[in-house]
Amino acid sequence: MGSGQVTDWQGKNVTVAGLGVSGIPAAKVLRGLGAKVTVVNDGDDTRARAQAEELEALGIAVRLGDGATLPEGTELIVTTPGWKPDKPLFAAAEQAGVPVWGDVELAWRLRGPDAAPWLAVTGTNGKTTTVQMLASILQAAGLRTAAVGNIGVSLLDAVLGEEQYDVLAVELSSYQLHWAPSLRAHSAAVLNIAPDHLDWHGSMEAYAADKGRIYEGNRVACVYNVADKATEDLVREADVEEGCRAIGFTLGTPAPSQLGVVEGILVDRAFVENRQKNAQELAEVSDVNPPAPHNIANALAAAALARAYGVPPKAVRDGLRAFTPDAHRIAHVADVDGVAYVDDSKATNTHAAExxxxAYESIVWIAGGLAKGAVFEELVAKSAKRLRGAVLIGADRGLIREALARHAPEVPVVDLDRTDTGAMPAAVQEAQRLARPGDTVLLAPACASMDMFANYNQRGDAFAEAVRGLGAGA
Structure with missing residues (x-):
């Protein structure tokens, strides 16, 4: 199981770790290729049993409630991204000399000889939006493409399905990159690096190193964020193919080999003739939806990857105009009594919330949830001057309350000592009480949602419903 393609899976003993979103398709694909597949799973509940039954009908062995033991004869482990690297199963694999791949590595190895190249994106925040913008730009250029990976079409489906692609826009998480040693993208971008998922990676250094793997072996461009030196450092450390270039994106005026913004216009000084003197206009800031600063940065990163692939300037503009963001990403819900209500439930960490x-001048901030090991001092210190008030909900709201007391003592804070789903309507009512005409009530929790909701979508829906309730009562 070296780094080359595995062509003969017949009879290979493969263990799939976890029944997750990627585990089940991986088990089915491997079984279809003739491998002897065993799925191991920590949980043993009703849902897991139903999933096990479905897999067993296909001739796949399933062990529930025992994710720690390495099945006898295992030649390869394919893991779902959620499994932490410190799991006993992986220690046992290392001892036995058994390689561990993620679903991305499996998809990469299963590509055919004429497979579509990958334009890959990672970063703490903005990955999904950037990949969707990129796919929209590639489509505008008449290319057959899809947004795949952590979103949309599964990578295994994209690689093995009937559909023929010219190029793929691939979102990759740090988890997926950790288990994808032989991935080599055409071009790749790291949008930003902020502390996140440290409980999984163990340290900030390990987290950054996994993000940086996306640049390994890049052929054309390593795209980095000029405002985030950590991303440029990763480019410097990467082992790339001869001729691959470092391309920066900035919200300021771009230097040569960068994309940036000049007087409201997105410009390219990287993929032009004589970049010392020339710049190519790509689009206007108003073509980006919504034109918040971090979203313009996403658009520039997407444009850089598209231009690295040879897409013409007009397609960048047309693709950005055609793009509509997903729900719960700075989505304007309503205006009530001169106050704007904005749902950014997707802001599940401090970097996204920042x-x-x-993006707003005067804010009543609704925040809180599961902190995932995050600290809130810097976020609150940077945002204090914009805060009219704060309403806190969720399990770890005390951490945000303490940061507010230290860095924004004059800001009124309502601590709703609640983690039930009914807390959201109460939070919105409190926010309405604190807000003045011209303010924005912003749900940007800076925390995960699972203490109170199934996911950030449900949290955002609860916020929007509560806001609509205000309008009805007005």
């Missing part, structure tokens, strides 16, 4: 808070 970008969201920077």
């Amino acid at each position: 970008a969201s808070l920077a």
